[in-house]
Each structure stands twice: as C-alpha cells, then as structure tokens.
Amino acid sequence: MLYLVGIGLDSEKDITLKGLEAVRSSEKIYLEEYTSQLSVPVSQLEQLYGKEVVRADRETIQDRKGTIVEEARSGNISVLVIGDALSATTHVDLLQTAKERQVGCTVIHNASIMTAVSVCGLPLYNYGQTVSIPFFTEKWMPESFYDRIVANKQRGLHTLCLLDIKVKERDEDGGYRPSRFMSVSDAARQILFVAQKRKDGAIEDSTVGVGLARIGTQTEAIHPATLAQLAETDLGAPLHSLVIPGSVTVYEKEFYEKMFSFSQFT
Incomplete structure (x- = not known):
C-alpha cells in the first residue's frame, strides 16, 4: 500500500492520527521536500514516528516515482507531503501512477496554505485562480501570473500567490546552488515590474496586498500594505505567500481595521 500523507504546515505534531497510524505501519517513509520546507528538523519527525525518514528531492519523487510505487506493491510505503497530500501536480502524479x-x-x-490562507480574513469562496510566481532571471521573465491576478481582480476575486522555492538546483559544475525562497518583497517587486511595463492601470503601487509568512506556525505573520510598501518589507524567514485582494466587503474591511488597524482598501 502506498500512503500519501499530508503532514500539515508546522511541526511533527500536525500529522493526523490516521496519518500517524499509516506512517508507523510503513516499511519505508519518504519526505518530499522540494515543493515546500519543514519548519522543524527531520529528526523530530523520526522521533515521533519511531522510524527513519528518507529525504526525497525532485529527482527522487519525479524520476523514481515508478520505483516508489513498485516498493508499495509488496509493503507499506509512506510519502510525506508538507501541507496537504495532494498539494502539487507531482503528488497527483504519484496517485495516478x-x-x-x-x-x-x-x-x-x-x-x-490553500485553506490556511483564510486566516488573513478573506473568505475562501471569494478566491479565484491560484497563481505561482517564479523567480525572474536575466533571460526569463514570465508575465502570465500577472494576467491571472488581473483577471481575478476584474471579477472581484482574491488571488493567492504561491512564491517560488529553489532547492537543490544544479550549478554549472554539477554541484548544488544554495536554496532560495522567494519573499513577499521579491514577489511584490516582480508584480510591480510587470505592471510598470504594461502600464495598463490594473495594478499600481497603491494596490493592496497581504503578505503572509510561516502560516500555520507559532511565528506566522500577516501584513497588509500597498504593493510598494510590501516591496520594502521584510517578513523574516520563509515560507512566504502573497494575497492580492479583489473586491473587499464591508465585513472584510472591518476585520482588517480591528485586527490590523489597516484601512487602505479602496
């Protein structure tokens, strides 16, 4: 049996009882850690489970998915996913295989984060398409995320922006580059870069965003501000996400005034 086990957003304690039973029954446990990152050492998971946890990068999960599935033909194998078990396409691919x-x-x-984002006070049913914002390079500056944000705003819908993670990237010498995690300030600067290039008036310096950091953990941070302000704001350690609000209701405005003393929604 192959178990795809979501382990939540914070520590080893976030796993469900059902998930813990599955993990403890498994002969081998993989931790997929290239679509997200743990906020605690892997050793804390191992202490709770009473078993070794194999750290799995992109190559392991994507290139060896067939091997992992075949291992589960003759015994119990668990693949741990930070957040929900089907958080990304690669996890659905394992299920399909x-x-x-x-x-x-x-x-x-x-x-x-797809559900925990509601902690920022904008109800889930008012979100449109989720977008991913990748790191720009000198030769690659995609703008499709901007179009989706604007399309959501035009429909009055909020946008959850998932920010890029670069883990175990190969360098020119065949080694690995240091891990990189996009910050809210990085994302805000890239959105404004595209907005200034387009000059379509859909997004401006004064457009409001809600910076999110380490949601679901003891040190989570929620910071509403204009995109220009967020571009200069340091929300600390990863992981970060960003929400671009669409139409904001009277109730939501009151929430932000009471919770964050923020009243810059137009």
Missing part, C-alpha cells in the same frame, strides 16, 4: 499499476494507494489529507 499507483492507479495505473494497480497498486493500492490511500490519500490522507491535512491543512495546506
């Missing part, structure tokens, strides 16, 4: 090969697969869900 197991189904295609007729290997049993059980999905055990948990909280992820």
Whole structure:
C-alpha cells in the first residue's frame, strides 16, 4: 500500500492520527521536500514516528516515482507531503501512477496554505485562480501570473500567490546552488515590474496586498500594505505567500481595521 500523507504546515505534531497510524505501519517513509520546507528538523519527525525518514528531492519523487510505487506493491510505503497530500501536480502524479499499476494507494489529507490562507480574513469562496510566481532571471521573465491576478481582480476575486522555492538546483559544475525562497518583497517587486511595463492601470503601487509568512506556525505573520510598501518589507524567514485582494466587503474591511488597524482598501 502506498500512503500519501499530508503532514500539515508546522511541526511533527500536525500529522493526523490516521496519518500517524499509516506512517508507523510503513516499511519505508519518504519526505518530499522540494515543493515546500519543514519548519522543524527531520529528526523530530523520526522521533515521533519511531522510524527513519528518507529525504526525497525532485529527482527522487519525479524520476523514481515508478520505483516508489513498485516498493508499495509488496509493503507499506509512506510519502510525506508538507501541507496537504495532494498539494502539487507531482503528488497527483504519484496517485495516478499507483492507479495505473494497480497498486493500492490511500490519500490522507491535512491543512495546506490553500485553506490556511483564510486566516488573513478573506473568505475562501471569494478566491479565484491560484497563481505561482517564479523567480525572474536575466533571460526569463514570465508575465502570465500577472494576467491571472488581473483577471481575478476584474471579477472581484482574491488571488493567492504561491512564491517560488529553489532547492537543490544544479550549478554549472554539477554541484548544488544554495536554496532560495522567494519573499513577499521579491514577489511584490516582480508584480510591480510587470505592471510598470504594461502600464495598463490594473495594478499600481497603491494596490493592496497581504503578505503572509510561516502560516500555520507559532511565528506566522500577516501584513497588509500597498504593493510598494510590501516591496520594502521584510517578513523574516520563509515560507512566504502573497494575497492580492479583489473586491473587499464591508465585513472584510472591518476585520482588517480591528485586527490590523489597516484601512487602505479602496
């Protein structure tokens, strides 16, 4: 049996009882850690589970998915996913591979940023398409994320922006570059860069964003401000996300005034 186990957003204690039972019954445990990052050492997971946890990068999960699924044909194998078990396409791909090969697969869900974002006070049912913002390079500056943000705003919908993570990137010498995590300030600067290039008036320096950092942990931070202000704001350690609000209701404005003393929504 292959178990895809969401382990939540904070520490080893976020795993569900069902997930813990599955993990403790497993002969091998993989931790997928290239789509997100733990906020605690892997050793804390191992202490709770009573078993070794194998750290799995992109190459392990994507290139060896067939091997992982075949291991589950003859024994219990758990793949731990930070957040929810099906947080990214690669996790759904594991599920699909197991189904295609007729290997049993059980999905055990948990909280992820896709639901925990509601802590910022903007109800989930008013969100449009989620977007990913990648790091710009000198030769690659995609703008599709901007178009999706604008499309959501035009419909009055909020946008959750997932920010880029670069883990175990190969360098020119075949080694690994240092890990990089996009910050709210990075994301705000890139959005404004595209806005200034487009000059379409859809997003401006005064457009409001809500910076999110380490949501679901003891040190989570929620910071509403204009994009120009967020571009100069340091929200500390990763992981970060950014919300671009659409139409804001009277209730939501009151929430921000009371919770954050913020009243800059137009």
